[in-house]
Amino acid sequence: LPVMEDIESPLLPVLVAMENEGISMDQSVLDEVGKVLTGKIETLSKEIEESVGRSFNLNSPKQLGEILFGEMKLVEKPKKTKTGQFKTDEQTLASLASKHSIVANILSYREASKLKSTYVDALPNHRAKHSHRVHTHLHQLVTSTGRLASSDPNLQNIPVRSEMGRELRRAFIPRGLNYTLMAADYSQIELRVMAALSGDPAMIKAFKNDLDIHTATAARVFGIETDDVVPEMRRTAKMVNFGIIYGISAFGLSQRLGIPRGEASEIIQTYFEQYPAIHQFMTDTTESAREKGYTQTISGRRRYFKDIKSGNASIRSNAERAAINSPIQGTAADMIKLAMVNIHKIMQGRKSRMILQVHDELLFDLHQDEQDELPTQILEAMEAAICLPNEVPIKIDLGFGDNWLQAH
Structure with missing residues (x-):
């Protein structure tokens, strides 16, 4: 009930207001990106x-399967679907991309095609006649962890890690001449929540000292000084940091990093040796979920797991992974929802508007008359939404720009 009364009910009018506001688009940028994608x-x-x-x-x-695995024989024992076809899904191909340029090209082709059809071709049809803006639908209670979802169009799914996806963000612009876009982003919030819930002293210390958490992790895992960490080590540490939250296995890590499974297993083992409280938190959370049938966020949002005692090992381990992840992702979701409720109150009677939420990020149309004091008030509301245990600090990154890419 507290989640309903304190978070979800007050959030409803906030989401209605955001949907009504919408976001402006620059058709010329969409056309330009479309041409590039078509060429690609x-x-x-x-x-x-x-x-x-x-x-x-x-x-x-x-x-595609018959060519890659039947004719070209890229792997000795290719995986098959239930109907006996060769598997050519994202995960299967991603594990081969570093070894075979044709596979890397196929993945790039798929990404370009999807971006073009889902966004470049479809977004103009979503522009409302009355406002000339795009009004996405925000759903507050459809995900199991409490995160918001977006549809018609889904603006939470624009890839941010790929260059092609990032370019698309240039098409989202402020609503008028006196406005700029402002993005306010919870920095590494899920890792901070994990540090807070687990009480791990090493990770808490890294956040309190405002260290780059991935560099700090790399130094601990590889047993070196932070100054000696090279980009490749940081990339590995980043993958492990985020992977741990989602219960990554040695096999999963080996596929993502393109390294032998034994090496991936050693990295995970060393990680848990360096951050023992995180390992303990994962064990305790799984045990608690098995005993009670649910896990919960700091705010008391519960997620139930009927498969946590399943006799099927694969189904059971999926439930265990979700049980560990839910208090982390769910607490981050509660935090931004509470922040949105408080920011909505701050924004009453102002010219600026809160227009979009993408998981850990809020996007605003910021009026130039309000750019001196409003960003600080928004920052404070985001920081104060939930106090994390063990005094783990919350950090907000603010960005400003003439389009979403610049602001992000």
């Missing part, structure tokens, strides 16, 4: 067909 799709199609030596339907998983 054509170039990649050509390169892929040249590698194969003939043309085929790139969008047919059946044909």
Whole structure:
């Protein structure tokens, strides 16, 4: 009930207001990105067909599977679907991309095609006649962890890690001449929540000293000084840090990093030796979920797990992973929802608008008359939403720009 009364009910009018506001778009940028994507799709199609030596339907998983695994025999024992077709899903291909350029090209082709059809071609149809803005639907109670979801169009799914995805963000612009876009982002919030809930002294110390957490983790895992950490080590540590939250296995880590499973297993083991309280937290949380049937966030949001005692090991381990992740992701979700409720109150009677939430980030149309004091008030509201245990500090990154890419 407290979650309903304190978070979800007060959030409803906030979401209604945000949906009504919408976000402005620059059609010329969409056209420009569309041209680039079309060129990329054509170039990649050509390169892929040249590698194969003939043309085929790139969008047919059946044909693709037969070429990659039947004819080219890229792996000795290819995985198959229930219907006996070769698997060509994202995960299967991602594990082969570093070894085979054709696979890397196929993944790039798929990404470019999806960005073009889902966003470049579809977004103009979502622009409302009355406002000329895009009004996404925000759903507050459809995810199991409490995160918001977005649809028609889904603006939470624009890839931020790829260059093509980032370029799309240039198309989202402020609503008028006197406005700028402001992005306020909870920095590494899930890792901070994990540090707070587990009470791990080493991770808490890193956050209190405002260290780069991935560099600090790399130094501990590889047993070196922070100054000696090279980018490749930091990348590994980053993958482990975020992977641990989602219960990554040695196999999963080995696939993501393209390293042998034994090496991945050693890295995870060393990680838990360096951060023993995190390992203990994971064990305790799983035990508690098994005993009570649920886990909960700091605010008391519960998620129930009927499969936590399943006799099927695969189903059971999925439930265990979700049980560990839910208090972390759910607390972060509660935090930003509470912040939104408080920010909405601050914004009453102002010219600026809160227009979008993308998991750990809030996007605003900021009026120039309010740019001196409002960002600080928003920052304070976000920091004060939930006090994390063990005095783990919360950090907000603010960005400003003439489009979403610049502001992010």
